Amino acid sequence: MDALPPKRVGRMNGSSLMSAIHWPDGSAKNLILIHRTKRAAGFGAFANPLRETMAATLEGKRLRLRQASADDVDARFSLGNHAEIVEMFGVSRSVVRPLTRDGAARWVQRLIDHSHAWVIEVHGRLIGEIRLDNVDLHDRRASMAIGIFDPALLGKGLGSEAILLLLRHAFVDLQLHRIGIRVLAYNQRAIRAYEKCGFVVEGREREAAFVNDAWHDDVMMGLLEHEFLSQNS
Ligand SMILES: CC(C)(COP(=O)(O)OP(=O)(O)OC[C@H]1O[C@@H](n2cnc3c(N)ncnc32)[C@H](O)[C@@H]1OP(=O)(O)O)[C@@H](O)C(=O)NCCC(=O)NCCS
Numbered sequence: 007m008d009a010l011p012p013k014r015v016g017r018m019n020g021s022s023l024m025s026a027i028h029w030p031d032g033s034a035k036n037l038i039l040i041h042r043t044k045r046a047a048g049f050g051a052f053a054n055p056l057r058e059t060m061a062a063t064l065e066g067k068r069l070r071l072r073q074a075s076a077d078d079v080d081a082r083f084s085l086g087n088h089a090e091i092v093e094m095f096g097v098s099r100s101v102v103r104p105l106t107r108d109g110a111a112r113w114v115q116r117l118i119d120h121s122h123a124w125v126i127e128v129h130g131r132l133i134g135e136i137r138l139d140n141v142d143l144h145d146r147r148a149s150m151a152i153g154i155f156d157p158a159l160l161g162k163g164l165g166s167e168a169i170l171l172l173l174r175h176a177f178v179d180l181q182l183h184r185i186g187i188r189v190l191a192y193n194q195r196a197i198r199a200y201e202k203c204g205f206v207v208e209g210r211e212r213e214a215a216f217v218n219d220a221w222h223d224d225v226m227m228g229l230l231e232h233e234f235l236s237q238n239s
Contacts, residue, residue: 074117
């Protein structure tokens with residue numbers, strides 16, 4: 007396996023233990039876990055009334071969110087793995103490895119197989135991904151995950167724009183009530199971006215992640231439907 011060790015994307019995923027352990031290069035183990043999570047959330051167990059609204063293309067001012075396709079492998083491969091980015095997902099710098107073409111293909115397939123995942127595209131160029139994970143149609147909640155993979159494009163407002171596009175889709179089209187995020191406390195850029203989009207800090211899990219030979223806290227953030235709609239009407 008060309009692999010990085012298992013990482014905890016749970017900080018992006020919220021409540022599911024299944025999705026909280028997966029491989030950053032998009033390995034098969036990751037696919038299995040994601041599929042289990044979908045079943046646990048009710049996908050496939052009963053007809054989903056929102057199915058037709060899933061993964062619609064979402065157009066913003068500077069970017070668009072669209073479904074992944076097999077043609078995206080080269081673009082993802084060329085973005086590579088950057089330590090300063092993957093450590094924001096809880097991967098220690100010492101274990102970061104270059105992204106392989108197979109890893110890029112697995113990443114693309116994972117998005118294709120996911121019911122609520124989009125690639126982030128700027129001027130026709132793939133720069134990252136954004137997802138709603140653990141969609142729970144009974145409690146009308148989900149968790150959100152986002153990653154821009156080009157270090158040169160961080161801090162330019164693109165992440166906030168992508169998040170706001172996704173939130174409008176989540177609260178208006180899918181009529182969800184709550185979106186949650188788990189983020190490493192040292193990821194101050196992400197926390198600031200989430201706050202700009204309306205998320206508030208709801209709690210803190212102390213020493214929840216061991217990264218770069220040290221314990222780090224996770225920050226729990228959330229945004230409710232009425233809060234988003236009152237701020238963005
Ligand atoms: C998190 C992410 C999606 C945010 O998107 P982005 O385009 O970089 O963020 P934005 O430019 O919209 O907003 C970032 C804000 O943080 C601020 N910021 C940047 N670096 C910072 C730092 N080290 N400390 C505090 N604030 C910082 C910026 O100034 C900006 O705030 P402002 O608009 O008030 O000036 C993106 O940075 C990313 O993909 N990072 C790598 C992966 C990651 O962290 N994913 C999230 C895991 S939970």
